[in-house]
Amino acid sequence: MTDLSNSGGVNLLVFVMKQGRLTESILKNYTLFHRGFCDSKVSIMIIVTGCENVQPIMDTWWTENEASFTNAGMLFDGHACVCASKGRKTDTGYLDEDLVRESMAVVKRLVVQYCMSNGWEKVRNSKLVVLNIH
Secondary structure: OOOHHHHOOEOOEEEEEEOOOOOHHHHHHHHHHHHHHOOOOOOEEEEEEOOOOOOOOOOHHHHHHHHHHHHOOOOOOEEEEOOOOOOOEEOOEEOOHHHHHHHHHHHHHHHHHHOOOOOEOOOOOOOOOOOOOO
8 A cells, every 4th residue: 555655645635525605524525634644835716516407507506605714724725616517418418417517617627726736745743752862
């Protein structure tokens, strides 16, 4: 098994959640991964799924909810409100096929934009040994 120090480090955190309210567990996961494991030194983006019925556009969900995340100290470099399911099959394809394609393009663009070229690695503190010589 390869650990992060042997794999080139962490280049990007992608935080995925289904649209809804900000909960304690969402905040704890953000804190654990972004602050705890990565010392807030790795770019992080949020992908919010289930936004296919948000009107007038999927990104409206983020516009209406971003302040809740900011007030909780959850800061993201980028965001995407997406449709991750094609929906029901129709005579001409799938109900939300166009939204899925649009969502894929947005996510790909964000990954390219925010992925760090050099992976971040947590530096382990070496033990400091102090000798008192009298």
